[in-house]
Amino acid sequence: QVRLVESGGGLVQTGGSLRLSCVASGYKFSINTMGWFRQVPGKQRELVALITRGGSTNYSNSVKGRFTISGDNAVNTVYLQMNSLKPEDTAVYYCRMYGPSDYWGQGTQVTVSS
Numbered sequence: 579q580v581r582l583v584e585s586g587g588g589l590v591q592t593g594g595s596l597r598l599s600c601v602a603s604g605y606k607f608s609i610n611t612m613g614w615f616r617q618v619p620g621k622q623r624e625l626v627a628l629i630t631r632g633g634s635t636n637y638s639n640s641v642k643g644r645f646t647i648s649g650d651n652a653v654n655t656v657y658l659q660m661n662s663l664k665p666e667d668t669a670v671y672y673c674r675m676y677g678p679s680d681y682w683g684q685g686t687q688v689t690v691s692s
Contacts, residue, residue: 580605580681582673587686590663594690598658600673600683611676612656614647616669616688623672627658641667663690 586598598614611630617623627647628636635647646659656673668690673683 580675580677580679582675582681582683584671584673584683584686587671587688589689589691591691592664594663595659595661596663596688598660598671598673598686598688600656600658602654602656602673602675605675605677605681607677609675609677612649613674613676614656614658615672615674616667617672617685618669626671629656660688663688665690665692 581604582600582602584598584600586596588596590596609631611628613628614626615623616626625638626641627645629647629649637645644660644662647656649656660667668688670685670687672685675681
């Protein structure tokens with residue numbers, strides 16, 4: 579059973595940094611792409627960043643230059659380094675794995691205070 583477990587969320591002041599982690603387990607297929615998404619109440623879940631197995635990355639315009647997605651295949655983990663955080667970054671952040679099906683983690687709350 580595929581499992582994605584996020585961690586690293588919390589409360590931080592404007593301008594601060596957080597590093598999210600997503601550990602994947604239970605899969606028996608090759609992962610092509612993983613990503614981070616976020617959602618605030620009443621709004622659709624939106625893409626934050628993607629990373630492919632080859633290391634190519636893609637970011638939403640709202641986080642470009644502030645966030646960095648990376649992966650460590652040795653420990654089946656994808657990271658999201660978030661710098662220069664703004665109150666509008668406040669959301670639940672979800673890890674997503676693209677595979678034979680669509681896999682999501684349970685989410686981790688990030689709150690940026692002004």
